[in-house]
Amino acid sequence: MFVQDFALVDQAFDRVAARLAGEADALLGGALDSARAEGERLRVRVGPPTWPALLAKAVEIERGPVRVLTDRALLAFSWSATAAGSLFPQLDADLEAAPFGLARTEVVLRARYKPPGGAIGRGVDQLLLHRVAESTLRAFLARICDQLNRDP
Secondary structure (H helix, E strand, C coil), rough: EEEEEEEECCCHHHHCCCCCHHHHHHHHCCCCCCEEEEEEEEEEECCCCCCCCCCCCEEEEEEEEECCCCEEEEEEEECCCCCCHCCCCCEEEEEEECCCCCCCCCEEEEEEEECCCHHHHHHHHHHHHHHHHHHHHHHHHHHHHHHHHHCC
């Protein structure tokens, strides 16, 4: 399954790219509830605090290096559940920042996941869980952008 969302940040691209390159772990961790660093990984709680525990699970985040190019900055990362992993999909995502004029930056989040449970899991995903995934990623992206809009 594919999920995508975007938002605009009221900061110049150079500033966003520098923050992404220098603060990737803090931005990812700060965007999720109960974030805490564990070496190169972060263990965090996914989902808003008001959601039932069934829909909010602890995950480990692994990220690749931030690649800053002339006209974009890219960060690939994945997250997977720390417990009952077979019941929850692993998510692979790309966070991309690109200039949107001189003083703004577009931030795009593209994610892919495969629902567990075969045909039954795909059916449940189509009925309900895909919307949960969209909502979770939209909130995640909004929190990243909120952090980028704040001065460090």
